[in-house]
Amino acid sequence: xQQVKQNSPSLSVQEGxxxxxxxxxxxxxxxxxxxxxxxxAEGPTFLISISSIKDKNEDGRFTVFLNxxxxxxxxxxxxxxxxxxxxxxxxxSGDRDSNYQLIWGAGTKLIIKP
Amino acid sequence: xxxxxxxxxxxxxxxxxxxxxxxxxxxxxxNMFWYRQDPGLGLRLIYFSYDVKMKEKGxxxxxxxxxxxxxxxxxxxxxxxxxxxxxxxxxxxxLTGFHQPQxxxxxxxxxxx
Numbered sequence: 001x002q003q004v005k006q007n008s009p010s011l012s013v014q015e016g017x018x019x020x021x022x023x024x025x026x027x028x029x030x031x032x033x034x035x036x037x038x039x040x041a042e043g044p045t046f047l048i049s050i051s052s053i054k055d056k057n058e059d060g061r062f063t064v065f066l067n068x069x070x071x072x073x074x075x076x077x078x079x080x081x082x083x084x085x086x087x088x089x090x091x092x093s094g095d096r097d098s099n100y101q102l103i104w105g106a107g108t109k110l111i112i113k114p
Numbered sequence: 115x116x117x118x119x120x121x122x123x124x125x126x127x128x129x130x131x132x133x134x135x136x137x138x139x140x141x142x143x144x145n146m147f148w149y150r151q152d153p154g155l156g157l158r159l160i161y162f163s164y165d166v167k168m169k170e171k172g173x174x175x176x177x178x179x180x181x182x183x184x185x186x187x188x189x190x191x192x193x194x195x196x197x198x199x200x201x202x203x204x205x206x207x208x209l210t211g212f213h214q215p216q217x218x219x220x221x222x223x224x225x226x227x
Contacts, residue, residue, distance in 0.1 A: 032213045043204055043218030089156060104156040
């Protein structure tokens with residue numbers, strides 16, 4: 001039973017347009033969410049995070065939105081650039097029973113078309 | 115910048131062999147993690163450690179063990195490798211406490227023949 005779901009395995013977006021990556025979760029105890037980006041043959045790198053006390057966090061071209069009532073978060077990339085082509089993972093934490101664990105989604109492969 | 119180094123990028127071993135994957139971090143992080151990544155499944159936690167000589171099972175510890183004799187080094191051991199352990203293995207480290215981002219190595223692609 002996946003607690004963190006990324007329902008789109010892949011997404012193709014034109015360069016310069018907005019990319020929107022989605023993530024749904026089922027555990028209402030999650031209180032912190034992170035997005036990671038992964039290039040082929042490299043480990044994931046931390047991109048941006050959001051605490052459940054906020055509904056939006058922005059860092060340059062990247063914005064994460066959190067809708068707690070819907071248990072949904074999204075990552076917006078504006079404008080999309082070719083270097084954004086990568087796999088994006090959503091992860092959640094906060095269930096104290098899980099100690100330091102992050103629960104990960106399956107990832108969404110973003111392809112930016114020139 | 116945090117540097118997490120995994121000893122091998124690619125490794126090919128045979129069924130039944132004992133396999134060691136090594137990971138070293140240079141930022142004095144308390145926590146270290148071993149994941150495996152498989153297509154469509156995301157990252158699944160095998161084991162983690164929050165201190166020297168301490169270890170905790172993750173979601174899929176069966177067939178694996180770990181060792182943390184020094185703070186900077188965390189080893190993953192496949193006791194008797196099987197073909198279903200063919201995967202990408204990722205090591206990560208973080209500072210202690212909740213909500214600390216994890217920093218990853220570049221991964222080891224392990225093939226068990």
